[in-house]
Amino acid sequence: MVSSATEFDNCLDDKHNWLKEHFPFIGWRQLVLCGTKQGIEGDMMLDDHPKNLDFFPGKRYIFTQPHNIYISNPTYIRVNNWSEVFKLL
Template identity: 55%
Template sequence: MRTIAIDMDGVLADVYRQFIDMHFRETGERLNPEQLKGLTEKEAFPYLYTHVNSEGFFKNAPLIPGAKKALENLSAKYRLFIVSAATEFPLSLTEKQAWLNLHFPFISWKQMVFCGSKEIIQTDIMIDDHFKNLDTFSGESYLFTQPHNALTSPGKHKRVHSWAEVENILLHHSYLTKTE
């Protein structure tokens, strides 16, 4: 069975919506994702490190539309691993596990990988929103569109804009039937 490493923040958890909501509560300014295109997360959200180090930030992040259904469907054909560079933010470790348990009860603790660098990950496929994780990956890579990467060419990675698109590629693509 082929394996997939799936990033959490920006791919499963809608941290952009979380940042935008927190920014509004703190400043009264409502940011539009369109105006954030091309900006790094740090440029877009001046209080980024305050937010990600706040209790509840990761535990309360909203789910990206279609993620739960897609992972349920993908888990029938692939071995899934949620891979998150979580050790940079120590508070996030237990919150991320609680969040995954809540939203993806079919993902076991054995399929949750919390790390610093993802360069050691050796699955067949990786889905992530950051080039720093995909560029060191030797398998098939998919860049999940988020404002910070929206204006950048995906290069050697395939760009995906939604979980419906991921499902269409990975569940209905011709190579799936060739390798089963």
């Protein structure tokens, strides 16, 4: 799990607490909190911001949110909820 979490003052603590609450099975060894995802490589990336997906060399999944609903990019696979995400895994 990689998350941009250092852009705003309270974001790091808030994001970490949210992840612990909603994804308690992800331990601290599997968590990377960073300022930018541009150095991240892997098989897939799920994100709600195209700025994080555009550079990624693997499969790109865009999680539908109000700020990206009208973005259409043929290199993205759109997912609308966590049930759809889990089916991909």
